Each structure stands twice: as C-alpha cells, then as structure tokens.
Amino acid sequence: MRLPVPRPRSLAAQLFAMQVVLVAVVVAGCAVFAYLTDRKQAVETATRQSTATASAVAKSPSVVAAARSADPTALLQPYTEALRKDSGVTFVVIMAPDGTRWTHPEPAEIGRTYLGHIEPAVKGRMFSETHLGVLGPSVRTVAPVYAGGRVVALVSAGITIEKISEQVREQVTALLGMAGAALALGGVGTYVINARLRRHTHGMNATELSRMHDYHEAALHAVSEGLVMLDGQRRIALINDGARELLGLRDADAVGSSAADLGLPPPLTGALLSSRPRVDELHLTADRVLVVNTRPVVGGERRGTMATLRDRTELQALSGELDSERGFTQALRSQAHEAANRLHTVVSLIELGRADEAVQFATAELELAQALTDRVVAAVAEPVLAALLLGKAAQANERGVELVLTADSRIDDGLLPGTVPSRDLVTILGNLIDNAVEAASAKALESPAGRARVTVTAAAQDGELLVRVADSGPGVPDDEREAVFGRGWSTRGAGRGLGLALVRQAAHRNRGAIEVGRGPDGGASFTVRLPLARTETPA
Numbered sequence: 001m002r003l004p005v006p007r008p009r010s011l012a013a014q015l016f017a018m019q020v021v022l023v024a025v026v027v028a029g030c031a032v033f034a035y036l037t038d039r040k041q042a043v044e045t046a047t048r049q050s051t052a053t054a055s056a057v058a059k060s061p062s063v064v065a066a067a068r069s070a071d072p073t074a075l076l077q078p079y080t081e082a083l084r085k086d087s088g089v090t091f092v093v094i095m096a097p098d099g100t101r102w103t104h105p106e107p108a109e110i111g112r113t114y115l116g117h118i119e120p121a122v123k124g125r126m127f128s129e130t131h132l133g134v135l136g137p138s139v140r141t142v143a144p145v146y147a148g149g150r151v152v153a154l155v156s157a158g159i160t161i162e163k164i165s166e167q168v169r170e171q172v173t174a175l176l177g178m179a180g181a182a183l184a185l186g187g188v189g190t191y192v193i194n195a196r197l198r199r200h201t202h203g204m205n206a207t208e209l210s211r212m213h214d215y216h217e218a219a220l221h222a223v224s225e226g227l228v229m230l231d232g233q234r235r236i237a238l239i240n241d242g243a244r245e246l247l248g249l250r251d252a253d254a255v256g257s258s259a260a261d262l263g264l265p266p267p268l269t270g271a272l273l274s275s276r277p278r279v280d281e282l283h284l285t286a287d288r289v290l291v292v293n294t295r296p297v298v299g300g301e302r303r304g305t306m307a308t309l310r311d312r313t314e315l316q317a318l319s320g321e322l323d324s325e326r327g328f329t330q331a332l333r334s335q336a337h338e339a340a341n342r343l344h345t346v347v348s349l350i351e352l353g354r355a356d357e358a359v360q361f362a363t364a365e366l367e368l369a370q371a372l373t374d375r376v377v378a379a380v381a382e383p384v385l386a387a388l389l390l391g392k393a394a395q396a397n398e399r400g401v402e403l404v405l406t407a408d409s410r411i412d413d414g415l416l417p418g419t420v421p422s423r424d425l426v427t428i429l430g431n432l433i434d435n436a437v438e439a440a441s442a443k444a445l446e447s448p449a450g451r452a453r454v455t456v457t458a459a460a461q462d463g464e465l466l467v468r469v470a471d472s473g474p475g476v477p478d479d480e481r482e483a484v485f486g487r488g489w490s491t492r493g494a495g496r497g498l499g500l501a502l503v504r505q506a507a508h509r510n511r512g513a514i515e516v517g518r519g520p521d522g523g524a525s526f527t528v529r530l531p532l533a534r535t536e537t538p539a
Contacts, residue, residue: 023186027179046139046159047128053087053157054143055126063094067145067153072102073110081105090135090163093156094145097122102153109134114156118142121154130161137161226290226309229297234259234273237304246290246309268292272307282312284501287509379409380458384422385429389456392433399441401452403433409458411465420465420530424506429458431499432469432526439473439523453521464512465530470519481516503528 057063057080066075072094080092080103094103099114116131126143133140140158144151226243230236236254244254247264254262259272268283271292278294291310297303342362349358376393380386389405396403436454444452457468476484485504503526507514512530519525 020187020190023190024183027183027186030179043139047141049087050089050139050141050157050159051126051128051143053083053089053092054141054155057083057092057094057155057157058126058143058145063145063155064147064152067094067102068147072153077103077107077110079103087157088159089157090138090160091133091156091158095154095156097151097154099154104134106134114154116140116142116156118154122151124151133158135160226307228272228307228309230259230272230305230307232304234305236262243309246285246288246311248285248287272305274305282498284505287505288312289502289505375405379405380411382411382425385411385425385458388426388429389458392430392437396433396437396454399437399452400444401437401440401454403437404453404455406455406457409456411458411460420510420532424510427506428503428528429456429467429469431503432467432528435499436469436471436473436524436526440471443473443523451521455519455521460532463532465528465532467528467530468525470521470525471523472519472521473523475518475522476516476524484516485514500526 062079063076066072066079069075076094080094084090084092084105091105092103093101093114095101095114095118099118101110101112101114104110115133117127117129120127121142121144124144124146126141128139128141130137130139132138138158138160140156142154142156145153145155221241223240224242226246227238227240228236228243228247229238235256235258239249239254243249247262249262260269262269264272265283265285268285268290271278271281271283271294274294275296277296278292281292283290283292289312291312292307294305294307297306346358346362349355349361376386376389380389389403393403433454433456440452440454451472453472455468455470457466459466485500504514507528507530510530512528514529515527517525517527
C-alpha cells in the first residue's frame with residue numbers, strides 16, 4: 001500500500017515557524033546576556049559596597065580608639081553587628097594585625113585566625129578579593145587601620161556569593177518573566193502577520209507559488225489580447241506583450257507609470273481610469289481600432305482595474321468595405337428598378353407609335369450615365385478608386401445628390417505605391433463621400449430649393465495624393481473642426497461618429513494629414529494629403 005505523501009507546509013506556516021524560532025533564539029540570547037551582565041554588575045556592586053564599608057570603618061575614630069584599648073572585642077562587636085545590619089553587607093570583621101579576629105557575626109569565631117589574605121593590608125594597602133571563609137565564598141575588601149603612623153588593626157567587610165546569587169536570581173526571575181511576555185507577544189504578532197499572509201497566499205507553499213508565477217507569466221505573454229492591470233493609484237502594475245503592441249508602448253518601460261502619462265488618446269485614457277466597468281467599447285489610437293473591456297479588481301477594498309484590449313482594426317476595415325458593398329448592392333437594386341420603369345416607358349412609347357420619342361428618351365439616360373462613367377475612367381485609372389467613385393455616384397444619385405468629379409482630378413494607373421493600401425484608400429474616400437452625401441441630402445431636405453451636390457477631387461501631384469471632398473451641406477463650425485475627428489462626434493444621433501476618426505487614423509497610418517475647411521458650395525470641405533514616396537521617420 002502506497003502511503004500518501006504529506007503536502008508541504010504553506011509558505012505562511014513555514015514563515016511562522018521560522019519567526020517563532022527566531023524570536024525564541026533572540027529572547028533566549030538576550031536573557032543569557034542579561035544574566036551574565038547582571039551577575040557581573042552584582043559582583044562589581046558588592047565589591048564597591050564592601051570597599052566603602054571597610055574604608056569607612058577603618059577611618060572611624062572610635063575604631064582606632066577601641067583597637068588601642070585593653071578589650072577591643074567588647075567595644076567593637078556591638079558596633080560591627082549594628083553596622084552589618086544597616087549597610088547590607090554579610091560580615092564586618094575587625095582583627096589584629098596578625099589576623100586574630102576581634103569581631104565576627106558568629107561569636108564562636110572571635111579570637112580565631114582570619115581566613116583570607118591580609119599581607120597587602122598589613123603593608124598599608126587596601127585590596128579586594130574573592131575567598132572562601134567561614135560563611136562561604138564571599139567578595140571582601142580588607143583595609144588597614146592607622147594610629148600614630150602605623151597599622152594597629154585590619155578591617156574586612158564582605159558579601160557572600162550566595163547573597164549575590166540570590167539578588168541575581170531575583171533579577172533573572174523578573175527577566176525571564178519579561179522574556180516570556182516578549183516571546184508570547186512576538187508569537188501573537190507573528191501569528192497575526194502570518195494569518196494575513198496566509199489569506200493573501202491562499203495557503204499555498206513556496207513551490208506552489210513559484211509554479212503559479214511561472215504559469216502566470218507564460219499565460220500572460222502567450223495570449224494575443226492585450227492585458228493591463230492598474231493598481232489602486234492608477235499606475236501600470238502589469239502589462240503583457242499584446243497590450244504593449246496595441247498601445248504602442250513596446251519600447252517604453254510602462255510598469256510603474258501612471259496611465260494618464262502614457263500619451264494615449266483622452267477617451268482611451270478615461271476608459272482605463274474609470275471606476276465603472278466598460279464593456280466592448282470602441283476606442284481609437286493613432287493606428288488601431290481597439291475594443292476595450294475594464295473591470296474593477298476588488299477584495300474588501302478597491303485594488304485596481306483589469307483591462308483587456310482586442311484589435312479590431314482589420315475587422316473595422318472589413319466592416320467598412322462590407323458597408324460599401326451593401327451600398328453598392330442597394331444602388332444596383334434601385335437602378336435595376338429604375339431601369340425597369342424606363343424600359344416600360346420606352347415600350348409604351350413604341351406601342352403608341354412614337355418610336356422617335358422612345359429612342360430619344362432611352363439614349364438621353366444612357367448618355368448621362370455613360371458620361372459620368374467615361375469621366376471617372378478617364379481621370380482615375382486606379383481601378384479601386386474608380387469603382388468606388390462609380391458606386392458612390394450611384395448611391396448619391398438615389399438620394400438626389402449629384403456627385404461631381406472636378407476637372408483637375410487625375411490619377412494614372414500604377415502611380416500609387418504599394419505602401420498605400422487600397423483598403424486605406426477605400427476607408428478615406430468612402431467615409432468622406434458618405435458623410436458629404438449625408439450632409440448635402442439633409443440640407444436639401446431642409447431647403448428643397450437648394451441644390452444637393454458633392455464635389456470630389458482626386459489627384460496625384462507634387463509627390464502626394466490629394467483627395468478633397470466638398471459638399472453643399474451646413475458645414476462644420478469653426479470651434480468644432482478638431483472635435484469632428486473624435487470618436488462619437490456625429491450630427492446623425494447616437495451610435496455614429498466613427499467614420500471621420502477612421503479617416504484620420506488611415507491618413508496618420510500612411511503619414512499623411514487631413515484638413516477641414518469650407519467648400520465652394522458653402523458646406524464642409526475635407527482634404528487628405530498622402531505622400532506617394534515612403535519617407536523615414538525623423539529620430
């Protein structure tokens with residue numbers, strides 16, 4: 001039977017155990033150090049205390065007088081006992097220069113020889129030592145008593161090691177109590193901190209966290225969509241390769257930068273900084289159409305925002321082409337219907353015996369249509385633009401708008417370089433004509449007496465492609481000439497206003513420029529200039 005392998009402890013548990021051991025070692029080390037320090041200080045204190053006592057006794061006039069009396073013990077024993085109790089020392093012994101005790105805490109020891117060294121004191125020098133005496137090991141000081149310039153007695157004052165140890169034990173007991181309290185407090189603090197860490201790491205151990213980080217990094221850089229994580233201060237906390245590419249930040253160190261400082265278009269910056277979720281919003285950068293989704297990251301408090309970015313540039317271009325094809329289809333359907341009506345008219349005139357009028361009516365319509373076709377084909381040899389102009393002319397005619405190609409329009413076949421994609425040309429010219437037809441048609445409905453017309457100029461000259469579309473509509477106010485290129489600006493209601501933004505984006509993508517002014521018919525005039533030769537971008 002295979003025994004289950006125990007799961008490694010979580011990172012929080014490992015840190016908790018390590019911190020508890022560390023705190024215990026630190027507290028124990030501090031306790032040992034404090035014990036040794038206290039013991040050393042206790043010995044030093046006992047030495048100073050015994051020295052002070054012995055020195056004071058040796059200098060006392062009553063002691064000098066008693067030492068020269070016939071019975072020193074009778075005079076000194078009560079004095080030394082009272083002094084011993086008051087000064088806190090263990091013993092005060094006064095003796096003759098030969099070491100015979102005159103006083104002692106134990107009366108039976110009086111008259112016996114002092115246990116310890118007295119030679120330095122006999123020679124007149126006070127000294128301290130630790131020695132084994134009648135009361136046990138003690139720290140003692142021996143001082144000489146002078147009378148008439150000679151040593152007449154010796155004084156020994158001391159404190160036993162046992163008493164010193166008792167004092168140290170009291171201090172150590174208090175120290176151990178404080179150390180235990182510090183250890184308990186450190187343990188509680190460590191537990192609280194690691195409980196918080198456990199919540200943040202979801203109980204995973206170091207190996208699991210490392211593995212998750214590796215998976216996270218691999219998944220982050222593998223997805224083609226852009227992923228951007230903003231922290232609570234709206235700074236870039238995380239960004240993958242896809243987002244760098246879509247936002248044009250490939251060469252920039254964006255992590256740690258504020259989203260407001262990335263140089264993105266204001267609407268896109270506003271979406272990233274917004275506190276409310278955004279769902280499938282279209283935003284334009286200099287070169288791309290992006291679908292943006294944002295969602296706040298919460299966990300008891302707002303922690304930031306997660307944003308996903310999808311590139312819709314190609315899809316938007318295809319959608320524009322599809323709209324153009326749909327418009328062409330509707331125009332052809334309308335033309336087929338109109339041709340059927342004209343055919344019925346011709347047949348009816350023939351049945352009525354008016355053949356000449358029937359021929360005149362049929363050829364007039366053919367000449368008008370053929371004249372426009374011949375004019376476009378002769379001026380614009382580029383097949384994509386020619387087909388687009390013919391289709392847009394048919395659409396405009398269905399809406400009662402005359403589309404006119406100016407006399408100075410001329411684009412020879414093969415003149416446009418391959419660096420200018422046909423799709424961008426369709427985006428530019430198609431959107432400009434659609435907007436112009438819409439404006440001219442709306443103005444004509446308001447003023448039926450007016451003439452709805454759209455004038456198109458398409459010419460390759462002086463090393464650039466010039467596309468100008470002017471209409472007879474109401475025009476663009478001077479204070480809104482820059483705003484018209486923003487996403488969402490439209491005079492046709494909500495859900496519109498992307499066409500001019502796409503035109504400017506296509507022009508920028510091909511290193512061109514777009515201008516807006518007033519046309520000859522009083523309406524708006526949009527002019528796009530695209531360089532025909534690719535130039536290097538200045539450093």
